[in-house]
Amino acid sequence: MRVVICGAGIAGLTLANRLATSGADTVLLERSPVPRPEGYMIDFFGPGYDTAAAMGLLPALRAVSYDIDEAQLVNEHGRCRARVRPALFAEQGLLDLMRPDLERVLREALPAAVDLRFGSAVCDVADLGDGIRVTLEDGSQVDADLLVGADGLHSTVRRLVFGPDSMFLRYLGFHTAAFTFHDTGIRSAMVGHFCLTDSIDRQVGLYALRDGRIAVLAVHRCPDSTPPDDVRSAIRQAYSGLGWLVPDVLDRCPAEHIYYDQVAQVVMSSWHKGRVVLLGDAGYAVSLIAGQGASLAMAGAYVLADRLHEAESIEEALLDFEAVWRPMAEEKQRKGRAGTRWFLPSSAWQIRVRHVVLRCTRLPFVDHLVATALVGKSSGAILEPDRTRMAKSLRTALAAPTVLYANGFGWLLGRRFLCLTHTGRRSGHRYRTVLEVIGADRGADEYLVIAGFGRSSDWLRNIEAHDDFEVIVGRDRFSAVHRVLSGAEAESAMASYERAHRWIVPLIRRVLTRLLGWRYDSSPAARARLARQLPVVALSPRSPS
Incomplete structure (x- = not known):
């Protein structure tokens, strides 16, 4: 079996690893000419953590992880108003990772048999009946038995095969941005902590990286899903007036290597069509609010590879994959939509309620109830919990x-x-x-x-x-x-x-x-x-x- 995977992100890299390990001829295409440096810190737990353990990657991931003991909500003067422990949301294991670091570990673990091609953008997909023909922007073509679209929220494969983004994207009312910069003074105050502004309708979070940089994750409400033409100017305008360290952060916002996107989910009635299937954010993005997007991408890839290896036909494998994995993805999407109100409070009373809830997480049993309400049940099983x-x-x-x-x-x-x-x-x-x-x-x-x-x-x-x-x-x-x-x-x-x-x-x-x-x-x-x-x-x- 020959499989072409579009997108060398977390889902695509995991799937390529598993397919090549099971003997499939695997071609992995990535539009970007080089690995993308943009990304933000993620709490990596749940089914993705178990997938990493099954693949033998936990030692490599622990080597690049960060020790984030707690996240602090700070006011305009930098005083802590509430705290939350990331470990609250994970029953088994948790790693705090930068997305580029997770991708690098997956990339370095690829079997030599994987044909990884950077700078390869898909422009056309043709159904051959018993196979797929993928045409790239350079005019070359790749024939395969199956095409997997693992190319993210704004998937090219989804657009070419299933329809425009407007049919599937569910905008949740937020824009988000991430970037890094150097500042030794700010970094020394951030080690071991993830600090976020305790603010209404917009929020800036900071954490220290081991190479001397400060990483920034920002999110704000916006009625329009359309991204701005000048991203840096839009960021400075959206977060101006926030106190604490935010003015210094905005001054250091770089002109390039900024991650910027809408916060949205992908909702589809089917993730596959003929010999094409969508994986990860391309098919079932849960959003920044729900979290676990990386975890679900990695575990979903593991399940898909297993079904392709075990099933008698590709058609049967895709049906089985979707039947097994859809309930998991849809539960996380429901939690994400329900959490939009509390993810970024829109009033002072909501901020006060959030403070009370977070303080109550120090109590026995309450911590588990709050975690389940926010992110759903933390599954310890990769396959069909x-x-x-x-x-x-x-x-x-x-x-x-x-x-x-x-x-x-x-x-x-x-x-x-x-x-x-x-x-x-x-x-x-x-x-x-x-x-x-x-x-x-x-x-x-x-x-x-x-x-x-x-x-x-x-x-x-x-x-x-x-x-x-x-x-x-x-x-x-x-x-x-x-x-x-x-x-x-x-x-x-x-x-x-x-x-x-x-x-x-x-x-x-x-x-x-x-x-x-x-x-x-x-x-x-x-x-x-x-x-x-x-x-x-x-x-x-x-x-x-």
């Missing part, structure tokens, strides 16, 4: 049938459950899995079971790799063969199963909703989507011949 919990629940639910089969009493369950004995595709060990029978065709002697974790279900992958598996159902034991039902057959099987168990349909819907990562409502459209995501497998006796 809800499915991980569901797996434990399913193991508990199937404990009794498993014990009965293990002790030779499985026949007591009738034909409601079967026991599948299969060979590990890597280990060669024999395993026993108890599965619920969702339907049976007695004429064809077929028993239908559902792969609750999709194509990644271990038992399904094992029987596809080794055909020496056995089924026990009721008092029957037989060497078996399998086939995966077509979409129409699977939909029909699920409809019949729900009719036969109509008294527990609400429970069935809740279980499937947790497994699928989206709300299952038993509608024909939901059954069709389920059939694409969770294979229904027919097991039948092997022919004596």
Whole structure:
């Protein structure tokens, strides 16, 4: 498989790493002629942190991280009015990183097989049916099986394939800017702290970098999403009149290397179209307010690479990726939209309320409630956190049938459950899995079971790799063969199963909703989507011949 990735940012670099590691021919295109130096400090935690751990990158990231003990809100005289600990928002691990440093670590970890091309801007995308042709501004073309748009909030791939920015950008009412400058006096006062102005409708934050620079992150309300023509003048005008160190900061605002953009989210009904898929901010930007954009970009890339490696087709991989990752991204987007009011207070009373809330975070339990309200649940799982919990629940639910089969009493369950004995595709060990029978065709002697974790279900992958598996159902034991039902057959099987168990349909819907990562409502459209995501497998006796 050949994959072209547009955008050598956090999402693109992570995806290129994972795809090349799994053997895919990977081309990584970046419009900029060199790595971009612009960026700001991020609190890196949640699923992205776990992704970095899985990729073995935590030591390199810790080496470039900063020790930010707390963020302080200061008044016009520089007096601290409230404090918050960044670690409040992370249950597991957290690193404070400059975005360019995170990208550099990812870039240096790229396998040599990745074809990384700077100064390569995409100008056209052509659908070839079974592939994609990407045309670059220099006239050259690259053919591939899949194109991934990981090129940020103002994605070129999204514009070329899905439509203009106006269709998908949800402006949240703010502009933001980031830049750096040198000043030893200011830097000495910032070491170990992140200080922000405690101000209305606009805010400037400062923190010290290890190379002697001061980094600035600024945000202000603006009714118009259009960026200014003269960015430096706009910054000086927007933040003039703020006290503390802000006048000195504005005087040192450089003429170039300024990051400036609107604060917005990207909201789309689908992240993929044909052989093109969007990743990170290009498809599901959560915004500066929600935070965790870098974390979601990195973890989302990990999940997409996993699906592309495991699925039987690109189409199946893209459907599965979106079904798994959309709930996570949409939760963070909801938290971001809900937090706009408190992210930057618009009145004095809102500032006072914020002070009270932040002081209460010193109390047990309250800190967790505040963190969850602001950024949502901090997931410790890279892949399908809800499915991980569901797996434990399913193991508990199937404990009794498993014990009965293990002790030779499985026949007591009738034909409601079967026991599948299969060979590990890597280990060669024999395993026993108890599965619920969702339907049976007695004429064809077929028993239908559902792969609750999709194509990644271990038992399904094992029987596809080794055909020496056995089924026990009721008092029957037989060497078996399998086939995966077509979409129409699977939909029909699920409809019949729900009719036969109509008294527990609400429970069935809740279980499937947790497994699928989206709300299952038993509608024909939901059954069709389920059939694409969770294979229904027919097991039948092997022919004596």
